[in-house]
Amino acid sequence: MIWTTAAPAVTTAFVSSLVEAVEALTIVLAVASVRGWRPAALGALAGLALLLLIVVALGPLLSRVPLHALQLVIGVLLLLFGMRWLRKAILRAGGVIALHDEGIAFATETEELRDQARQQETRLDWLAGLASFKAVVLEGLEVVFIVIAVGAGRGLVGPASLGALAACLVVAAFGFVIHRPLERVPENTLKFAVGVMLSAFGVFWTGEGLGVPWPGEDLAIVAIAALFLLIALAAVALTRPRVGAFP
Amino acid sequence: MNILVTASQALVGLFVDDGSLAVAILVIVLVSGILSILMPDMPLVAGAMLLIGCLAVLFANVMKAAQE
Numbered sequence: 001m002i003w004t005t006a007a008p009a010v011t012t013a014f015v016s017s018l019v020e021a022v023e024a025l026t027i028v029l030a031v032a033s034v035r036g037w038r039p040a041a042l043g044a045l046a047g048l049a050l051l052l053l054i055v056v057a058l059g060p061l062l063s064r065v066p067l068h069a070l071q072l073v074i075g076v077l078l079l080l081f082g083m084r085w086l087r088k089a090i091l092r093a094g095g096v097i098a099l100h101d102e103g104i105a106f107a108t109e110t111e112e113l114r115d116q117a118r119q120q121e122t123r124l125d126w127l128a129g130l131a132s133f134k135a136v137v138l139e140g141l142e143v144v145f146i147v148i149a150v151g152a153g154r155g156l157v158g159p160a161s162l163g164a165l166a167a168c169l170v171v172a173a174f175g176f177v178i179h180r181p182l183e184r185v186p187e188n189t190l191k192f193a194v195g196v197m198l199s200a201f202g203v204f205w206t207g208e209g210l211g212v213p214w215p216g217e218d219l220a221i222v223a224i225a226a227l228f229l230l231i232a233l234a235a236v237a238l239t240r241p242r243v244g245a246f247p
Numbered sequence: 248m249n250i251l252v253t254a255s256q257a258l259v260g261l262f263v264d265d266g267s268l269a270v271a272i273l274v275i276v277l278v279s280g281i282l283s284i285l286m287p288d289m290p291l292v293a294g295a296m297l298l299i300g301c302l303a304v305l306f307a308n309v310m311k312a313a314q315e
Contacts, residue, residue: 079272080262083305087268090309134253199305203298206276210283212294224298231302239313 008221009150010163012197016146017167019190020139023105025175027135030109035128043132050133051140055161058144062152070152072209075202078149082198089192090232094239099188143168150201154218196232200225268308275300 024044032040062070091097113128143164151160204221207214214220263269275297283293 076273076276077262079276079301080269083268083272083301084262084264087265087305087309087312090305091312094309094313096313138253199301203301206279207294207297210280210290210293210297211287212283212290212297214294215291227298227302228305231306235306235309239309 006154006156006159008197008201008225009154009156009160012150012194012201013143013147013160013163014167015190016194016198017143017164018171019187019194020143021168021171022187024135024139025171026105027109028132029175030106030113031128031132034110034113039126039129040132043129043134044136046129047133047136047140050137051144054141055144058148059157062148062157068209068211070209071205074149074152075204075206075209077145078198078202079206080202081145081149082195082200082202085191086195086199086228086232089188089195090235090239092188093192093236096239146198149198149205192232196225196228199228265308265312268304271304271308272301275304 028040028044031043065073088097092099109131113131147160147164148157151157200221203224204214216223278300279293279297282296283290286292
């Protein structure tokens, strides 16, 4: 295992999973606060089981794809995924769009569940469990993609999975202890950092897939990430006054 | 059925948020791929095109979004 590739892959998987796990936890906690832990936990566990099934099904398929084709496809998907995250994080940091607020997300989900409770009491446990299931599956799909994307090109799916699992366990432990959404997590800063890393991985893997011999080999990921960070910070700096100029 | 539709939409949404950014990224990858085929002796040209193109596309897209 090459640490220069493993460290960015594991760190990216950990940080991005932290962000997604916080978002999923907010919904699961909203469900638990309205209908109790049983439907929330059952929905979350069913979601985790489906995610595990997807990983088990996809794993063997990946090993059959030629490496260059795999790097190219994953690289392009990472570019689309990572640059989408980075674009949104830049616009949030520049004040162009509102920051994601876990407190608001929690209140919205709780209110929706209470509305449903008033309308159809008998089906509510099922609907609450489904809300928990959907949150875990939808946020978890992003985690699965990131783990595969940053790990598959160099056979690092295992270490990247451990990074993601550690993040999910940390968030679950905090959620279990405080029973409230984790509002103080600097979510946009984390998304900004992950967007930079995923975009850098995307350029690197796409280039590898096209046969580009990057100078410095795996160390090129760090240099590419530095360039993305520079451009992103410049865009934030330039976006702030523009927002004031065009209210 | 409803959850499958939601999941499919979420899956596409993972990669495409702003359509023009996604198209621009794909164009950059395509041009880089063509360069790597046309200039097999100079693969770094394709790499430079890919890197600089992605940085430029991101910067331009964010600036455009801020103006709108």
